[in-house]
Amino acid sequence: xxxxxxxxxxxxxxxxxxxxxxxxxxxxxxxxxxxxxxxxxxxxxxxxxxxxxxxxxxxxxxxxxxxxxxxxxxxxxxxxxxxxxxxxxxxxxxxxxxxxxxxxxxxxxxxxxxxxxxxxxxxxxxxxxxxxxxxxxxxxxxxxxxxxxxxxxxxxxxxxxxxxxxxxxxxxxxxxxxxxxxxxxxxxxxxxxxxxxxxxxxxxxxxxxxxxxxxxxxxxxxxxxxxxxxxxxxxxxxxxxxxxxxxxxxxxxxxxxxxxxxxxxxxxxxxxxxxxxxxxxxxxxxxxxxxxxxxxxxxxxxxxxxxxxxxxxxxxxxxxxxxxxxxxxxxxxxxxxxxxxxxxxxxxxxxxxxxxxxxxxxxxxxxxxxxxxxxxxxxxxxxxxxxxxxxxxxxxxxxxxxxxxxxxxxxxxxxxxxxxxxxxxxxxxxxxxxxxxxxxxxxxxxxxxxxxxxxxxxxxxxxxxxxxxxxxxxxxxxxxxxxxxxxxxxxxxxxxxxxxxxxxxxxxxxxxxxxxxxxxxxxxxxxxxxxxxxxxxxxxxxxxxxxxxxxxxxxxx
Amino acid sequence: xxxxxxxxxxxxxxxxxxxxxxxxxxxxxxxxxxxxxxxxxxxxxxxxxxxxxxxxxxxxxxxxxxxxxxxxxxxxxxxxxxxxxxxxxxxxxxxxxxxxxxxxxxxxxxxxxxxxxxxxxxxxxxxxxxxxxxxxxxxxxxxxxxxxxxxxxxxxxxxxxxxxxxxxxxxxxxxx
Numbered sequence: 044x045x046x047x048x049x050x051x052x053x054x055x056x057x058x059x060x061x062x063x064x065x066x067x068x069x070x071x072x073x074x075x076x077x078x079x080x081x082x083x084x085x086x087x088x089x090x091x092x093x094x095x096x097x098x099x100x101x102x103x104x105x106x107x108x109x110x111x112x113x114x115x116x117x118x119x120x121x122x123x124x125x126x127x128x129x130x131x132x133x134x135x136x137x138x139x140x141x142x143x144x145x146x147x148x149x150x151x152x153x154x155x156x157x158x159x160x161x162x163x164x165x166x167x168x169x170x171x172x173x174x175x176x177x178x179x180x181x182x183x184x185x186x187x188x189x190x191x192x193x194x195x196x197x198x199x200x201x202x203x204x205x206x207x208x209x210x211x212x213x214x215x216x217x218x219x220x221x222x223x224x225x226x227x228x229x230x231x232x233x234x235x236x237x238x239x240x241x242x243x244x245x246x247x248x249x250x251x252x253x254x255x256x257x258x259x260x261x262x263x264x265x266x267x268x269x270x271x272x273x274x275x276x277x278x279x280x281x282x283x284x285x286x287x288x289x290x291x292x293x294x295x296x297x298x299x300x301x302x303x304x305x306x307x308x309x310x311x312x313x314x315x316x317x318x319x320x321x322x323x324x325x326x327x328x329x330x331x332x333x334x335x336x337x338x339x340x341x342x343x344x345x346x347x348x349x350x351x352x353x354x355x356x357x358x359x360x361x362x363x364x365x366x367x368x369x370x371x372x373x374x375x376x377x378x379x380x381x382x383x384x385x386x387x388x389x390x391x392x393x394x395x396x397x398x399x400x401x402x403x404x405x406x407x408x409x410x411x412x413x414x415x416x417x418x419x420x421x422x423x424x425x426x427x428x429x430x431x432x433x434x435x436x437x438x439x440x441x442x443x444x445x446x447x448x449x450x451x452x453x454x455x456x457x458x459x460x461x462x463x464x465x466x467x468x469x470x471x472x473x474x475x476x477x478x479x480x481x482x483x484x485x486x487x488x489x490x491x492x493x494x495x496x497x498x499x500x501x502x503x504x505x506x507x508x509x510x511x512x513x514x515x516x517x518x519x520x521x522x523x524x525x526x527x528x529x530x531x532x533x534x535x536x537x538x539x540x541x542x543x544x545x546x547x548x549x550x551x552x553x554x555x556x557x558x559x560x561x562x563x564x565x566x567x568x569x570x571x572x573x574x575x576x577x578x579x580x581x582x583x584x585x586x587x588x589x590x591x592x593x594x595x596x597x598x599x600x
Numbered sequence: 601x602x603x604x605x606x607x608x609x610x611x612x613x614x615x616x617x618x619x620x621x622x623x624x625x626x627x628x629x630x631x632x633x634x635x636x637x638x639x640x641x642x643x644x645x646x647x648x649x650x651x652x653x654x655x656x657x658x659x660x661x662x663x664x665x666x667x668x669x670x671x672x673x674x675x676x677x678x679x680x681x682x683x684x685x686x687x688x689x690x691x692x693x694x695x696x697x698x699x700x701x702x703x704x705x706x707x708x709x710x711x712x713x714x715x716x717x718x719x720x721x722x723x724x725x726x727x728x729x730x731x732x733x734x735x736x737x738x739x740x741x742x743x744x745x746x747x748x749x750x751x752x753x754x755x756x757x758x759x760x761x762x763x764x765x766x767x768x769x770x771x772x773x774x775x776x
Contacts, residue, residue: 187722189721195738198687308691
């Protein structure tokens with residue numbers, strides 16, 4: 044995957060500098076362990092600084108500068124005028140479009156402070172969307188209360204965000220206001236650094252995942268970014284010493300850190316989300332991370348639309364951690380049309396003269412590496428193989444309906460509905476004649492997933508009744524007793540509140556939790572009345588595993 | 601002066617002997633007075649009813665007009681505050697401002713008082729005067745109500761006062 048990191052204007056440039064510095068540090072670390080991998084990673088990322096003022100780009104390498112609107116602004120800036128900046132972009136539209144066309148993922152960063160960022164970030168994102176790129180805009184809303192800008196600039200920044208909403212482009216909106224804490228006054232550069240760091244570290248994790256599409260299904264990404272609303276990025280370091288697993292407290296702190304990013308505007312419930320895990324630890328740790336993030340998402344609302352996508356950033360250098368990208372749930376939307384074929388074009392170009400550059404590893408870094416070669420990169424087998432692999436990735440063609448017979452299992456069908464496959468949606472709307480087999484184990488597994496909750500409302504009554512029939516007729520639920528003493532209660536007697544409280548109880552045995560999860564989900568999707576259709580059978584008593592029993596164990600034989 | 605229909609006053613004996621003669625007490629309720637008042641009521645009552653009716657009608661009209669004025673002023677004040685707060689409410693977890701509206705219906709004047717909520721610094725006229733002036737102009741432009749004219753802003757404690765005057769004639773002038 045070829046990723047373009049693009050800044051627009053001075054404020055966006057500052058964030059990009061911070062992000063680039065972090066990425067360069069990573070490359071130095073990776074270079075030590077795996078030079079070939081570091082080289083591939085370096086080439087995957089291109090950075091460009093767009094500005095109307097060439098003087099503000101003086102410290103940026105020449106090949107990374109893109110001064111727009113030379114005639115319109117005479118290269119001295121947009122005079123704090125977003126409209127002038129927009130005209131400058133129009134003047135240089137061809138260059139910008141050409142730059143965007145060479146990448147599949149475009150991360151564009153801008154601030155609403157003065158002219159260039161405020162005037163160009165939306166048109167750039169729109170250009171990228173028109174070219175069917177996966178675009179992640181990051182826009183900083185400045186604070187007028189703290190005198191960063193005047194109120195009218197602040198109001199203009201609000202209008203920029205509204206433009207993104209109207210165009211159905213998801214936006215990561217950073218609120219500078221939240222960087223000020225009256226109880227702990229700090230210098231402005233410290234505040235900005237504190238705000239930039241989670242974005243930079245979060246994007247770093249995201250880049251590792253986006254770069255290697257083997258870790259994430261492209262169609263899932265098409266759903267994640269579909270529709271309007273806000274994105275919230277989070278990152279937490281989770282970096283145990285070599286050979287050790289992170290402890291429970293560390294995991295809890297990391298999950299909390301990922302969940303809370305107070306600087307991001309985000310009002311609605313968490314919908315489809317990406318959780319990227321970087322770190323060579325056991326799957327038990329992965330499970331805890333996923334479970335605790337899900338618990339936080341589900342705590343927000345009883346019928347949470349949380350629908351997680353999990354990815355692992357393979358071979359990511361230390362410091363390890365967890366990156367999350369939460370999308371605000373604003374409804375169900377058809378997946379975006381994303382053209383992943385840019386990878387193929389780049390691969391072909393790499394065989395000749397290349398115009399990809401990547402993030403250079405600077406000579407002054409602690410590890411001596413070959414100097415930056417931003418142009419004329421000699422093709423390597425590694426690069427070609429990656430590009431080739433990506434080129435084979437499925438291209439999403441949502442308008443081409445599939446034959447209903449292609450859904451051999453109910454699981455496949457549900458997944459197709461989740462990614463808004465037209466054929467699946469047509470079948471979901473009726474389904475009376477469908478012969479897709481339903482296996483009770485498969486249905487139980489589906490009901491335990493979060494993403495199925497967003498699929499369920501899209502299924503017709505016929506489908507919903509059929510699922511309930513399968514579950515209630517073929518699944519027997521042991522009537523477990525939960526709690527102790529007077530508080531002990533049977534599954535069959537539990538209230539909705541009790542079920543919701545108990546389902547996140549970490550002391551529950553796995554099999555009990557699975558049954559409780561099923562009962563809770565059925566009650567949530569079909570209502571409490573549906574539980575009457577279950578046949579609760581007496582539960583087999585759990586083995587006595589109390590401390591006393593453990594102490595007496597040696598005397599039993 | 602005697603008036604027809606009124607009873608003659610009783611003539612009391614006056615001594616000429618030089619010493620006082622005890623005078624009989626005048627009865628407290630002279631029968632003739634009651635008769636005079638009752639006979640006058642026939643025209644006072646309708647007059648009173650008519651006057652009360654007229655007064656009531658005038659009062660009702662006055663109250664109605666006052667209520668209408670207050671409604672116009674209140675509606676404007678509320679719309680102003682809503683528009684003023686709209687950008688500040690974006691992503692806010694609590695109300696961004698405190699607000700009040702006070703009226704002087706006779707003078708067709710409404711004062712909109714806005715102060716920052718706890719933990720906020722805007723609005724104030726100490727360091728946000730220009731922003732405040734811009735914001736008032738913005739809101740007035742958005743409301744598109746030519747009948748209201750705002751005066752210069754001033755502070756009253758922690759409140760910023762936006763004085764506005766209702767001038768119905770301006771609406772007519774502006775109407776085409």
